[in-house]
Amino acid sequence: MALNKLRQLDRDSVGITLPKDDIRIEGLLDENGELEGEHHVHIRHVAEGEWTLELVEGIET
Template sequence: MALNKIRQLDQDSVGVTLPKGDMRVEGILDENGMLKGDYHVHIRHIGDGEWSLELIDKHQL
């Protein structure tokens, strides 16, 4: 199990790094490892220490 650190982004938010390997599998990175387009993630708090992430393509907004 890989562990990712929660980081302070600014006064109002924190972030978690998503592994590029996983993002490549999803097809959202180009051949240089950069984002191909504009994406958003819907985050749901499920319960005690558990969240789910859903990748939302800009065309779904």
């Protein structure tokens, strides 16, 4: 099981790194391995110590 570290981003939020291999499987990286375009993810707390992530399509920014 791979472990990822939570990181402090600013006073109000933290972040976690997602492995590029997982992002590549979703087709979100270009041929250079860089994130292609803008993407939004819905994060839902489902239980103590458990969250789900869902890629959300069709959001205009």
